[in-house]
Amino acid sequence: MNKFYPRAGENKLSISHPEIAAVRPKFFAAALLNFVLYILLFFCLFCYLYGSLFQQIPRTHNVHILWIDYDGGIIGDAVRTAYSSLQSNQFPALIEKAVSQFPTPGDLREAICRSHYWAALYTSPGASVNLAQAIAGSNTSVYNTSDVLTFIWNEAKYPTSMDGIISTNLHTLSDAARISYIALNGTSAFLTIPPNNSAAISVFTNPWTLTAINIKPTIQGTRAVYNTISFVLVLIEDFFFLATLNGLYVQFKIFLKISPGRIIIVRDFISLTFTMVSALVNSAAIWAFKANWNVTGGQWALTWLTLWLYAHANFLIFDTFTIWIPLQFVSMALVTWIVVNITSIVFPFSVMSPFYRWGYALPTHAAYEILTDIWSGGCNPHLSYALPVLFAYEVVGLILTSIGAYKRCHNAVIVDETTKEAMRLQVEAALKAERRRSSLAGQESHEKRARRTHTGESSHTTEDAGTLDQSNDATEDEEDLEELEDVDTRIERMRSRASALSNIGPAFRLIGSDD
CATH class of the missing domain: 3.40.1710.10 (abc type-2 transporter like domain)
Known part of the structure; x- marks a missing residue:
């Protein structure tokens, strides 16, 4: 592989290097912790999914x-x-x-x-x-x-x-x-x-x-995915667009430059427009492959509106995840949300353990109940709880994401100030070190000239003076080193804080934005 990537091995440290030895325990501890967390998470999700299918007959x-x-x-x-x-x-x-x-x-x-x-x-x-x-x-x-x-x-x-x-x-x-x-x-x-x-x-x-x-005869082949993959794709679509939108805001420093109120309005407009268009094409795809399914244009319009409400509610939910959940746990929250929601509609609750009936509170189950009512001409009148559930997620999501806009703007200002302060300290430390080196060089030159002038002095006196000078230089060097280490520690802490506050969740660069 060196033929294709000739510089891949440059400036690499040996496995026994002190710097590698210092980070090795932390690396493996973090790797082990995440290993255990993901294994346990997916084991629990598999158990949750399989439990919904267990003893159905x-x-x-x-x-x-x-x-x-x-x-x-x-x-x-x-x-x-x-x-x-x-x-x-x-x-x-x-x-x-x-x-x-x-x-x-x-x-x-x-x-x-x-x-x-x-x-x-x-x-x-x-x-x-x-x-x-x-x-x-x-x-x-x-x-x-x-x-x-x-x-x-x-x-x-x-x-x-x-x-x-x-x-x-x-x-x-x-x-x-x-x-x-x-x-x-x-x-x-x-x-x-x-x-x-x-x-x-x-x-x-x-x-x-x-x-x-x-x-309502429903025999078309696509019926098999109406309560499975179709909803999974809606959730994935929302999440990836959210990550792309976050990338746009990071790239152009929107949270630092624009007021929170304006961000809330524009961000909600973008999400509403995206979910409206995505629901439009998703419902159009259902109708394009409905075969001989006897559904009307009015039912298509209601299907579109339902999918729009469902998609936007989940967009707000995912945005809430990225605001209030630490970045390292967002992926866990995403996969958990998808699994529990899809499990709530794969089979009717009548043939599942009563434990799974908490799924009535999930937006995916509510959306599927509404769609079933639409498709069968009103023969599934669960709108009295399904619509309030979806609207509850919509309202709570709007409130939390609006508060989150203020939080992100607040953090963006702190990150900018912290970054500038860290840069200032780094520059001051570098200038101070340079002045110290210039001062020591000038002092050493002056002392050499003085020693050449007083050549009549005894060699013993000269040796004592040289020893004293070396001792003073060593003390000054130690003080400078301690001061530089203290500055480096402060800068590292500031950068760590800035990095933590600047995390707004998954963020992708936009296609065509590489300027």
């Missing part, structure tokens, strides 16, 4: 499905029998209610829209009678196998996980109910089948097909 019974038997016949009995055989912690809980509480399927849809249940299963009125007549061959031409057992659900809510928990399990229940129906009524029903009536036989072997009423 045994918590499936926390997903409640409303069950109404509008038929009141043998089909409802078959469903109850099938559920009793499937009922377990690994199967959604079927909650049966009286018909009087939900008189029509429209009431069931309303219950799903209000998020009282994850889904609703019901039998159609007169389904058992119609099935018996079809098996007997009296109405096989008009019998509809899809108008027997139906469930209502909203696929827009956690589509990748709800497909398996709700749709798959309810189809399993429907299949088990058909078997139960044969067991309960098979013999008597079979005896009513007219000879050579293939339609009646077909109805007997396949009495119904489970029908799904999906409030």
